[in-house]
Amino acid sequence: AQSVTQPDIHITVSEGASLELRCNYSYGATPYLFWYVQSPGQGLQLLLKYFSGDTLVQGIKGFEAEFKRSQSSFNLRKPSVHWSDAAEYFCAVGLSGNTPLVFGKGTRLSVIA
Amino acid sequence: IAGITQAPTSQILAAGRRMTLRCTQDMRHNAMYWYRQDLGLGLRLIHYSNTAGTTGKGEVPDGYSVSRANTDDFPLTLASAVPSQTSVYFCASSQGQGRPQHFGDGTRLSIL
Numbered sequence: 349a350q351s352v353t354q355p356d357i358h359i360t361v362s363e364g365a366s367l368e369l370r371c372n373y374s375y376g377a378t379p380y381l382f383w384y385v386q387s388p389g390q391g392l393q394l395l396l397k398y399f400s401g402d403t404l405v406q407g408i409k410g411f412e413a414e415f416k417r418s419q420s421s422f423n424l425r426k427p428s429v430h431w432s433d434a435a436e437y438f439c440a441v442g443l444s445g446n447t448p449l450v451f452g453k454g455t456r457l458s459v460i461a
Numbered sequence: 462i463a464g465i466t467q468a469p470t471s472q473i474l475a476a477g478r479r480m481t482l483r484c485t486q487d488m489r490h491n492a493m494y495w496y497r498q499d500l501g502l503g504l505r506l507i508h509y510s511n512t513a514g515t516t517g518k519g520e521v522p523d524g525y526s527v528s529r530a531n532t533d534d535f536p537l538t539l540a541s542a543v544p545s546q547t548s549v550y551f552c553a554s555s556q557g558q559g560r561p562q563h564f565g566d567g568t569r570l571s572i573l
Contacts, residue, residue, distance in 0.1 A: 357501075380559050391465075391551055391564035392504075438504065442559035448494060448519065449562060453503035 352441050354452035369424040369455050371439030380442040381422040387435045434459045465565035473571045482537045482568050484552035492555045493535040497548040542572045
């Protein structure tokens with residue numbers, strides 16, 4: 349069955365430190381890939397997306413993600429985390445055709461001073 | 462500002478009551494979705510619609526129904542609410558399947 353795995357339920361980083369959130373998927377074909385962020389009490393906001401082409405994609409708020417076909421991964425990175433980045437992060441995968449996106453269960457990011 | 466509007470923002474409801482959560486989008490997106498979000502379970506798809514007049518079942522459709530009479534509106538109905546339906550409900554829309562989804566701010570529903 350198709351699935352999206354975010355192995356880390358909760359990550360704590362210090363402000364100014366680098367960040368990497370992991371996402372792995374299991375699909376036969378190369379899917380469309382997304383990262384969303386959810387601040388407390390809010391809906392999900394799209395950070396970045398990959399459809400094709402350059403495997404390193406830039407998003408909003410200084411985030412980037414790299415698609416690695418050989419590892420079926422789409423990890424999210426940020427070189428220097430700010431306290432305002434504390435939120436829940438969701439990876440999502442989509443296929444062409446009439447099937448909805450499949451979301452991972454999320455990674456909660458805490459930022460400490 | 463273009464986007465998705467959900468109503469109400471929160472509701473406390475007695476078990477057994479009927480409840481309709483409203484969702485309206487003004488982006489002329491073809492596809493719309495309803496999710497529930499519960500701690501530790503992430504987002505789970507309840508129902509979706511690829512275009513007006515069509516609907517499909519998601520991962521957790523039991524106890525919920527939807528309709529899509531036009532492009533903009535996608536209401537979610539709980540015919541007879543049960544406590545296990547206590548959750549935060551999110552509506553989303555996209556131009557089509559596989560495309561980025563835009564989310565509303567959610568409805569927090571408590572069933573007592």
